[in-house]
Amino acid sequence: MNEDMNMDPTDKEREREVDQWLESALSRYGKTEPRVGLENRVLANLQAERSRIAYRWRWWWWAGTATAMAVAMAIALWMGKSHERHPKSTMGASITGASTTTQGEQARALVQSGSGPRVAHPAGKINLAASRSVQELVVARRPKLEQFPSRRDLSERELLLVRRLNEQSDEEASLEPAAIPEEVDLSIDTLEIRPIQIPEIDISESKTN
Amino acid sequence: MAGEATNLSQKAWARQEPDPLESAVREHSRLVYRIAYSVLRNPADAEDATQEIFLRVLRHGNRIAGIRDPKAWLARIAWRVAVERRKSMAKASARTEEAGETLVSPGRGADRVLLEQERNAVLERLISALPGPLRDALVLSTLEEIAPREVATMLGISEAAVRSRSFRAREILRQRLLASNEPRTE
Numbered sequence: 001m002n003e004d005m006n007m008d009p010t011d012k013e014r015e016r017e018v019d020q021w022l023e024s025a026l027s028r029y030g031k032t033e034p035r036v037g038l039e040n041r042v043l044a045n046l047q048a049e050r051s052r053i054a055y056r057w058r059w060w061w062w063a064g065t066a067t068a069m070a071v072a073m074a075i076a077l078w079m080g081k082s083h084e085r086h087p088k089s090t091m092g093a094s095i096t097g098a099s100t101t102t103q104g105e106q107a108r109a110l111v112q113s114g115s116g117p118r119v120a121h122p123a124g125k126i127n128l129a130a131s132r133s134v135q136e137l138v139v140a141r142r143p144k145l146e147q148f149p150s151r152r153d154l155s156e157r158e159l160l161l162v163r164r165l166n167e168q169s170d171e172e173a174s175l176e177p178a179a180i181p182e183e184v185d186l187s188i189d190t191l192e193i194r195p196i197q198i199p200e201i202d203i204s205e206s207k208t209n
Numbered sequence: 210m211a212g213e214a215t216n217l218s219q220k221a222w223a224r225q226e227p228d229p230l231e232s233a234v235r236e237h238s239r240l241v242y243r244i245a246y247s248v249l250r251n252p253a254d255a256e257d258a259t260q261e262i263f264l265r266v267l268r269h270g271n272r273i274a275g276i277r278d279p280k281a282w283l284a285r286i287a288w289r290v291a292v293e294r295r296k297s298m299a300k301a302s303a304r305t306e307e308a309g310e311t312l313v314s315p316g317r318g319a320d321r322v323l324l325e326q327e328r329n330a331v332l333e334r335l336i337s338a339l340p341g342p343l344r345d346a347l348v349l350s351t352l353e354e355i356a357p358r359e360v361a362t363m364l365g366i367s368e369a370a371v372r373s374r375s376f377r378a379r380e381i382l383r384q385r386l387l388a389s390n391e392p393r394t395e
Contacts, residue, residue: 030243032246035256049264
């Protein structure tokens with residue numbers, strides 16, 4: 001209060017002026033008007049965004065549907081192919097080019113060492129049917145890379161079976177010449193039926209005895 | 210989420226109901242603009258921020274239909290978006306000159322318009338020189354549409370703190386105006 005009383009009238013005037021100006025300036029400060037048509041511009045922008053969203057939504061829907069269909073078709077094709085391939089693989093028909101795995105080497109070692117199935121017999125006397133089936137078994141055991149799951153190594157029992165078939169083929173080959181039967185004359189001579197001759201028994205002799 | 214927004218709008222249209230977002234734009238776009246302007250101090254930036262705010266509402270599922278107080282909700286979003294923009298922008302120097310254009314009243318003489326622009330530029334400079342918390346409280350308090358309670362919610366402080374900060378900011382402005390011999394008399 002004392003300050004107010006001691007103040008210069010021009011200063012008072014100045015303060016009052018500043019206060020008034022500040023109040024009016026601050027009240028105008030918060031009443032900024034946007035450019036004409038702000039609402040319409042915002043609404044137009046929202047409409048454009050909505051159509052963008054709808055378009056994007058539709059695009060994603062079609063993309064998703066197309067992808068799902070492509071996946072379904074791929075699965076169907078794959079299943080069809082695997083069905084076709086399955087019987088062939090059991091017959092051991094196809095051999096892949098890249099069969100340089102340990103399984104292939106194992107099978108080849110079995111064949112070469114003689115413990116496994118023999119592909120060619122030295123004497124050329126081999127039971128071809130048995131040899132072929134053994135060979136097919138070996139070929140079937142080679143890995144088929146385009147198939148899933150991959151083939152396993154020969155199990156112990158399978159190796160024994162291969163060995164057994166090999167031995168069997170050897171035995172059959174060795175027995176083959178002896179097995180040819182000789183021609184025997186089986187004709188029967190004419191039969192003669194004679195009456196039975198019974199010798200007479202001397203009764204007196206039998207009494208003395 | 211975006212599909213939900215489109216569906217909501219389509220349903221509202223099919224039932225011939227006014228779109229809640231459209232109603233919000235018509236009712237509150239001016240307030241949103243003012244809040245954005247109070248932070249950004251540039252008409253073009255404020256309008257961009259206004260567009261972005263309503264686009265955010267649309268992209269986030271058009272939830273405005275379920276909001277109890279859409280005005281306060283939009284004011285909070287506007288404040289957040291504007292502050293984010295202010296942080297990401299680093300061009301404050303040219304704004305004070307442009308700001309005067311929107312503050313002048315039409316239908317005045319050229320000398321008065323020029324004088325008013327100059328005063329507004331001074332005020333802009335002084336306000337932007339205020340400490341952040343005081344400036345925010347003062348700027349939001351100048352918006353008539355927003356009650357002190359809403360300002361307090363937006364700033365995350367109490368109503369008393371809003372009043373106190375606003376008063377302190379005014380006092381600082383007053384002292385600086387007196388010290389700088391501004392505004393000049395006609």
